Amino acid sequence: MTGTQETIVIVGTGFSGLGMAIRLKQAGIENFILLEQAAEVGGTWRANHYPGAACDVPSPVYSFSFEPNPAWTRVFAPQAEILAYLKHCADKYQIRPHIHFHSRVESASFDETSGLWTVHIDGQKPRVCRFLIMASGGLSRPAYPDIAGWKDFKGPLFHTAEWRHDVPLRGQRVAVIGTGASAIQVVPELAKEVAELKVFQRTPAWILPKEDGPLPRRGQARNWLLRKFLYWQFEMRAIALLRPKLMRYGQRMAEDYLQEEVKDPQLREKLRPKYIMGCKRVLLSNDFYKTLQEPQTQLVIEGIERITARGIQTRDGVEHEVDAVVCATGFQVAEATAPFHITGRQGQVLSELWKDGAQAYLGSTVHGFPNFFFIVGPNSGLGHNSIVFIIESQVQYILGALRQTLKQGWKSVEVRKEIQDTFNETVQKNFKHTVWTREHCRSWYQTPSGKNTTIWPGFSFTFRLRTLLFNAAAYHCLDPDAEKEMAQPQFNALHSR
Ligand code: N01
Numbered sequence: 001m002t003g004t005q006e007t008i009v010i011v012g013t014g015f016s017g018l019g020m021a022i023r024l025k026q027a028g029i030e031n032f033i034l035l036e037q038a039a040e041v042g043g044t045w046r047a048n049h050y051p052g053a054a055c056d057v058p059s060p061v062y063s064f065s066f067e068p069n070p071a072w073t074r075v076f077a078p079q080a081e082i083l084a085y086l087k088h089c090a091d092k093y094q095i096r097p098h099i100h101f102h103s104r105v106e107s108a109s110f111d112e113t114s115g116l117w118t119v120h121i122d123g124q125k126p127r128v129c130r131f132l133i134m135a136s137g138g139l140s141r142p143a144y145p146d147i148a149g150w151k152d153f154k155g156p157l158f159h160t161a162e163w164r165h166d167v168p169l170r171g172q173r174v175a176v177i178g179t180g181a182s183a184i185q186v187v188p189e190l191a192k193e194v195a196e197l198k199v200f201q202r203t204p205a206w207i208l209p210k211e212d213g214p215l216p217r218r219g220q221a222r223n224w225l226l227r228k229f230l231y232w233q234f235e236m237r238a239i240a241l242l243r244p245k246l247m248r249y250g251q252r253m254a255e256d257y258l259q260e261e262v263k264d265p266q267l268r269e270k271l272r273p274k275y276i277m278g279c280k281r282v283l284l285s286n287d288f289y290k291t292l293q294e295p296q297t298q299l300v301i302e303g304i305e306r307i308t309a310r311g312i313q314t315r316d317g318v319e320h321e322v323d324a325v326v327c328a329t330g331f332q333v334a335e336a337t338a339p340f341h342i343t344g345r346q347g348q349v350l351s352e353l354w355k356d357g358a359q360a361y362l363g364s365t366v367h368g369f370p371n372f373f374f375i376v377g378p379n380s381g382l383g384h385n386s387i388v389f390i391i392e393s394q395v396q397y398i399l400g401a402l403r404q405t406l407k408q409g410w411k412s413v414e415v416r417k418e419i420q421d422t423f424n425e426t427v428q429k430n431f432k433h434t435v436w437t438r439e440h441c442r443s444w445y446q447t448p449s450g451k452n453t454t455i456w457p458g459f460s461f462t463f464r465l466r467t468l469l470f471n472a473a474a475y476h477c478l479d480p481d482a483e484k485e486m487a488q489p490q491f492n493a494l495h496s497r
Contacts, residue, residue: 103121105340135375178200179205274440279440310322386460
C-alpha cells in the first residue's frame with residue numbers, strides 16, 4: 001500500500017466536515033485532513049449561490065452551538081452570510097491548514113490485514129488512513145430531470161446548484177422547471193429582471209408565510225435564549241409529522257394563506273397540493289404566490305413532454321419558446337447510493353449493498369465497513385428543524401467512537417449486523433402512521449420502491465439522546481494483534497432500537 005498516511009480523513013468541508021474537524025481539534029486530535037473537491041469551504045452553501053438563495057430555517061438555530069453568530073442580519077440568513085459564517089469557523093478554529101482543496105475523492109477501500117483505508121483522489125497520490133469520515137452532504141449531487149431532448153436545446157440550460165452567473169438573463173425569456181425549496185426562492189428574484197418567466201410545476205407544494213425580518217444584534221444571553229426558543233418552536237412541528245391528524249391545522253393555515261394571496265380561483269386550484277402537508281418539505285415564502293400573478297410570469301402545469309431546440313414542449317402540444325432553462329429540480333438523494341465507490345471488508349461494495357435503499361446505524365456507521373463514519377447518513381435527515389443539530393449529534397457520537405478506539409488501542413470498530421438490522425426495522429416501523437406513509441405521499445426522501453431512507457422519523461432531541469454516547473457494545477471492536485474481538489459488556493437492548 002503506497003500513499004501518505006493520516007489518522008483521519010474527512011471528506012467535505014460543509015457544516016459536517018468543518019464541525020467534525022473543529023471538535024477533533026478541541027479534543028486534542030490533530031492528525032487529520034479534510035479533502036474538498038472545490039476551492040473553498042462551505043459545501044451546500046458554497047455551491048448554491050442562485051439568486052435568492054437563503055436558509056429556510058431561522059439563522060440562530062442554523063449555526064454551531066459552540067459558535068453562535070451575532071452577525072446574522074435577518075431571521076432567515078441569505079446564502080452569502082451562511083457561507084461567510086462557515087469561512088469564519090474554518091479560520092477561527094484554524095482548520096484551513098488541514099484542508100486539501102481541489103481534491104475530489106474517486107474511491108475508497110478498506111484493507112483488512114492492515115486495518116487501513118486507502119482513499120483515491122483524482123490526479124493525486126492516494127491517502128491512507130485509519131478512520132474515514134464521510135461529510136460530503138446529502139444535497140451535493142444536482143439531479144437533472146429525466147426529460148427527453150436535453151441536447152437539442154440551443155440556449156443555456158443549468159441547475160440552481162450550478163448557477164451560471166455568466167449567463168445574462170435580464171430581458172430574456174426564462175423557464176424554471178420545479179416548484180420546490182430552491183424554485184420558490186429563485187423565481188421571485190428572476191421575475192424582477194426577465195422579460196418572460198414560465199414556471200413548470202409538476203406537484204404543487206404546501207407554502208406558509210416566511211416570518212422573516214431584520215435580526216437586531218443582541219448579547220450572548222439573549223442569543224442563547226432565542227436559539228432555545230426557536231429550536232423548541234420548530235421541534236413542536238414534529239408532533240404533526242408523527243401524528244398526521246394534527247396536520248389539518250397546518251394545512252388550514254396554508255390554505256388560508258393561498259386563499260388570501262391568490263385571487264384567481266383557477267390559479268389557486270393549480271397551486272393547491274393534493275397530498276398531506278409534511279410529506280415533502282413545507283416551504284416558506286412571502287413572494288412566490290405574488291410573483292406568479294405578475295404579468296411576465298406564467299405557471300405551467302401541463303406536464304413536460306420534451307425539451308426542444310427552442311424551449312419546452314408540454315403534453316398538450318404547446319411549445320413554450322424560451323432563451324434559457326433553469327432546473328430547480330433538486331438533488332440525487334434516496335435514489336443515489338454512495339457518493340463514490342466504497343469497498344469495505346471482504347470486498348463489499350457500499351452501493352451494491354444499498355441498491356434497495358441505504359441503511360446504517362444511527363445514520364453514522366455501516367456493518368461491513370470498519371472505522372468508517374457518515375455524517376447525515378441514511379435516515380438522519382430532518383423535515384422540521386435545523387440539520388445542524390443532527391450534524392452536531394453525529395459529530396459527538398463519532399468523536400466518542402474515535403476516542404475510545406484510540407484509547408483502547410482497538411484495531412477497528414464496526415457496527416454489529418444484528419444491531420444495525422434491528423435499528424433499521426424500528427426506524428421503518430416508526431414511519432407507520434406518520435405523514436410520510438400517507439396516501440399520495442411520494443418524495444425524494446424515498447427510493448423508487450417507496451422506502452424512506454432519508455428522514456429520521458422522530459424528534460431531533462430523541463436522535464440527540466441516542467447519539468450522546470458511543471456504545472461500544474453495539475460494535476465489533478478488534479484487538480490489534482490477535483484480531484480477536486475485545487470482550488464487551490452486555491449490550492443494552494434499548495440501544496438497538
Ligand atoms: O429540490 P426539490 P430543491 N419535471 O426536490 C420538480 C434543501 N434546500 O432543490 O415535487 C418537472 O425540493 C419537483 O417536482 P415533484 C431542502 O432540504 C434547503 O428545491 O417531484 N418537475 C419539485 O417541484 C430541500 O428539500 C434550503 O413532482 C420536476 C422540484 O423539481 C432540498 O434542498 C433551500 C422534475 C424539486 O424540488 C431540495 O430542494 C433550498 C421533472 N422531471 C433547498 N423533476 C434551505 O433554505 C423534479 N421536478 C435550507
